[in-house]
Amino acid sequence: MSEHGHGHAAVYEGGYTRLQINRMGLWFFIISEAFMFLALHFYRFLALGTYKPEGVNVILGLFLTAILLASSVFASQAEKAIARGDQKGLERNLLITMGLGLFFVLMVVYEWSVAFAHFPPSTPFGSIFFLTTGTHVLHLLSGIVILALVYLAARRGAYSAESHWGVTAGVLYWHFVDVVWLSVFLSLYVL
Amino acid sequence: MLPVFRGLLWGLIGFAIGALLTALVRIALGMEPWVFGPLFFVGYLFGLAGWLLGVGVWDTWMREFLGMEPRPYKEEGWRRYFGFNTDHKVIGIQYGVTFIGMFLLAGLLAMAMRIELMRPGRDIFDFATYNRVMSMHGFLMVLVAVTAVPGMFGNYFVPLMIGADDMAFPRMNALSYWIWPPAAILLLLSPFFGGWDSGWTAYPPLAITNEPGQMFYNLAFFTGGLSSVVGSVNFLTTIITMRAPGMTWGRVPIFVWSIFMTSIMSLTATQFVGVAMIMTVLDRVAQTAFFDPARGGYPLIYQHVFWFYSHPAVYVMIMPSWGIMLEILAHFARKPLFAYRWAVAGMAGVTALSFTVWAHHMFTSGMPETLHVPFMATTEAISVPTGLIFLAALGTLWRGKLRFKTPMLFALGMLFNFLIGGLTGVFNSDLPADMHLHDTFWVVSHFHYTILGGGIFGLIAGIYYWFPKMTGRMYNEALGRLHFWLMFIFFNLTFFPMAWLGLHGMNRRIGDYPPDLAGMNMFVSMAAFILGASFLIFVYNLVVSWIRGPVAEANPWGARTLEWATPSPPPEHNFPRVPEVLSGPYDYGVPGAVHAKV
Numbered sequence: 001m002s003e004h005g006h007g008h009a010a011v012y013e014g015g016y017t018r019l020q021i022n023r024m025g026l027w028f029f030i031i032s033e034a035f036m037f038l039a040l041h042f043y044r045f046l047a048l049g050t051y052k053p054e055g056v057n058v059i060l061g062l063f064l065t066a067i068l069l070a071s072s073v074f075a076s077q078a079e080k081a082i083a084r085g086d087q088k089g090l091e092r093n094l095l096i097t098m099g100l101g102l103f104f105v106l107m108v109v110y111e112w113s114v115a116f117a118h119f120p121p122s123t124p125f126g127s128i129f130f131l132t133t134g135t136h137v138l139h140l141l142s143g144i145v146i147l148a149l150v151y152l153a154a155r156r157g158a159y160s161a162e163s164h165w166g167v168t169a170g171v172l173y174w175h176f177v178d179v180v181w182l183s184v185f186l187s188l189y190v191l
Numbered sequence: 192m193l194p195v196f197r198g199l200l201w202g203l204i205g206f207a208i209g210a211l212l213t214a215l216v217r218i219a220l221g222m223e224p225w226v227f228g229p230l231f232f233v234g235y236l237f238g239l240a241g242w243l244l245g246v247g248v249w250d251t252w253m254r255e256f257l258g259m260e261p262r263p264y265k266e267e268g269w270r271r272y273f274g275f276n277t278d279h280k281v282i283g284i285q286y287g288v289t290f291i292g293m294f295l296l297a298g299l300l301a302m303a304m305r306i307e308l309m310r311p312g313r314d315i316f317d318f319a320t321y322n323r324v325m326s327m328h329g330f331l332m333v334l335v336a337v338t339a340v341p342g343m344f345g346n347y348f349v350p351l352m353i354g355a356d357d358m359a360f361p362r363m364n365a366l367s368y369w370i371w372p373p374a375a376i377l378l379l380l381s382p383f384f385g386g387w388d389s390g391w392t393a394y395p396p397l398a399i400t401n402e403p404g405q406m407f408y409n410l411a412f413f414t415g416g417l418s419s420v421v422g423s424v425n426f427l428t429t430i431i432t433m434r435a436p437g438m439t440w441g442r443v444p445i446f447v448w449s450i451f452m453t454s455i456m457s458l459t460a461t462q463f464v465g466v467a468m469i470m471t472v473l474d475r476v477a478q479t480a481f482f483d484p485a486r487g488g489y490p491l492i493y494q495h496v497f498w499f500y501s502h503p504a505v506y507v508m509i510m511p512s513w514g515i516m517l518e519i520l521a522h523f524a525r526k527p528l529f530a531y532r533w534a535v536a537g538m539a540g541v542t543a544l545s546f547t548v549w550a551h552h553m554f555t556s557g558m559p560e561t562l563h564v565p566f567m568a569t570t571e572a573i574s575v576p577t578g579l580i581f582l583a584a585l586g587t588l589w590r591g592k593l594r595f596k597t598p599m600l601f602a603l604g605m606l607f608n609f610l611i612g613g614l615t616g617v618f619n620s621d622l623p624a625d626m627h628l629h630d631t632f633w634v635v636s637h638f639h640y641t642i643l644g645g646g647i648f649g650l651i652a653g654i655y656y657w658f659p660k661m662t663g664r665m666y667n668e669a670l671g672r673l674h675f676w677l678m679f680i681f682f683n684l685t686f687f688p689m690a691w692l693g694l695h696g697m698n699r700r701i702g703d704y705p706p707d708l709a710g711m712n713m714f715v716s717m718a719a720f721i722l723g724a725s726f727l728i729f730v731y732n733l734v735v736s737w738i739r740g741p742v743a744e745a746n747p748w749g750a751r752t753l754e755w756a757t758p759s760p761p762p763e764h765n766f767p768r769v770p771e772v773l774s775g776p777y778d779y780g781v782p783g784a785v786h787a788k789v
Binding site for chain 2: 014038124
């Protein structure tokens with residue numbers, strides 16, 4: 001996540017610091033990832049309109065949304081903790097975030113087992129449902145791996161109040177995965 | 192061990208793990224375990240991860256994450272090209288050599304196609320094989336057209352032209368190159384699994400029901416898309432944050448602008464083709480119903496998702512070459528770039544409109560007729576910003592002191608070819624005409640005029656223009672001009688008659704045609720063989736000049752942009768210190784104007 005480069009970036013036009021450059025790169029990456037989900041929704045609405053089969057569980061979808069929103073709160077707390085130099089708070093909040101993420105994955109797997117009976121992947125809606133939620137789960141799992149690496153680095157004391165780009169990046173990515181879930185929820189459960 | 196070999200080893204291990212895991216899961220679910228499709232799909236994804244870890248991701252990022260000292264790849268001489276080297280100049284050369292090789296290979300396939308088409312009826316291929324050769328030619332050339340200029344010149348010259356010491360993310364830059372070899376391996380292996388016969392566009396339902404070689408195409412496209420995304424993140428961030436002090440947006444060289452606009456398109460639209468590829472593979476291996484009409488899927492939607500990327504992609508192919516063309520025209524006409532701001536606006540306009548025109552590829556597909564006229568209108572509107580770029584080129588030439596060196600010849604050739612490409616395109620965008628022109632050789636003529644006559648002419652112009660900077664040696668001017676005249680004349684003799692052939696009923700993507708078109712096809716084939724042979728001169732010139740050409744000066748063209756203000760080839764960090772930019776890069780003939788203090 002951290003990109004050291006040659007270090008004297010602040011001399012360039014606009015005076016961007018290394019931290020700002022890293023942050024901009026991550027944002028561009030996030031924009032690109034958002035287009036991946038846009039493509040999935042593009043298929044969903046172009047092919048199926050707002051068609052929704054029997055058995056889409058909005059209540060379960062709301063519950064999933066709540067888990068993720070809660071995890072984002074803890075992720076944000078983790079970043080705030082290290083910003084004031086609180087190592088223990090950082091580690092604790094990271095663990096809770098990852099735990100909620102894992103819980104989310106388990107709930108999605110449970111949901112898949114139910115959904116399989118109503119709209120299996122061999123139907124068009126089932127195809128886009130499983131691919132979209134599957135893509136999201138893969139993003140979430142990669143988010144958990146990233147936060148786990150951040151956690152290991154935090155245990156080694158790699159971060160301080162002044163320098164914690166790794167935490168910021170991991171948390172920003174986590175927020176993205178949560179926000180993009182809202183679009184998944186709207187596209188597949190609500191509309 | 193060279194990182195390439197470690198990458199291969201780890202990649203194979205990854206493939207085995209992925210395939211075995213899939214087999215185990217399939218046994219657990221009570222399915223037949225040893226089925227090629229799913230095992231290969233998951234195996235490839237694991238293999239790709241293994242390759243990337245082995246070739247350099249482990250040594251750089253993972254060791255750092257795990258608290259160990261990273262092991263950057265530092266080698267000298269030829270070995271520096273065979274590892275995870277983060278120097279943007281090394282990466283530019285890696286891209287260049289790889290994609291020129293790919294270009295020549297795809298060119299040989301075109302020669303084979305022209306042998307088959309010399310006479311009507313079946314000659315050297317059966318018609319199924321013809322379609323596989325045509326598909327491979329098309330796809331390899333598309334990859335070259337999309338990647339060669341940004342990969343080779345973007346990486347090499349964007350940091351130099353803006354006065355930076357490297358890209359914003361040097362390690363990600365290395366990653367963007369090393370994602371490519373697995374895609375190349377897939378494409379080379381595809382013929383052993385039946386190849387694919389659905390062209391470079393691979394529409395379902397054919398792409399769901401044909402040989403397993405189709406999947407190699409899908410996964411290679413997906414992999415290449417990954418590299419595009421990584422590369423464009425890097426270009427955008429570099430251009431925004433690492434311009435030398437004084438290099439305001441109004442002083443950025445036009446080539447850098449073209450890479451900036453190109454990156455906006457690759458950053459976003461590429462995800463669509465990635466999704467389309469994965470959906471097709473899932474339809475093949477997991478019995479999903481995205482595009483398969485047999486399971487209630489929607490084959491037409493594939494075309495929407497595919498062209499939502501692939502139409503912006505044709506501007507990804509041409510825009511950086513426009514940048515090269517405008518650079519060269521200004522430097523060799525010894526005049527300020529005419530209407531610089533309008534040229535940039537033109538590029539921005541093309542970029543914005545490129546997202547709104549995709550369904551003009553689908554006028555005959557049976558899509559809802561309400562979409563016809565809007566897409567015709569947007570498509571014709573895109574010629575307005577394109578015209579701005581054209582006018583900037585003409586205005587720059589107007590009353591300039593033209594110096595007809597090889598790069599200038601290719602830039603002028605590109606201007607001419609692209610004009611014909613643009614004019615033939617007007618008929619394709621026009622609904623009533625396109626109903627008849629669709630899928631004929633008219634279209635083949637049109638897109639070869641834009642992509643080969645435009646994009647690749649720009650690439651070759653750039654190769655001659657920057658050859659002294661990249662290699663430190665001068666190419667042979669006489670051979671360069673000979674190459675230009677052969678290529679320019681026989682390019683036109685090959686592709687202009689194709690428009691006529693299309694109007695007279697010759698269909699594309701079929702290895703046969705009505706017998707009365709035999710004479711013109713023989714003519715086209717002969718012209719194509721000479722066009723192909725002209726590349727022997729090109730390759731000979733490059734190889735011999737690189738080995739023992741005369742040593743090049745720092746600035747053989749007297750050009751003003753920053754890459755010429757440093758030795759040829761540039762030292763490791765490009766400039767002794769960060770240059771200070773004082774005015775625009777194209778103030779030729781302006782007394783006392785200095786672009787930058789280095």
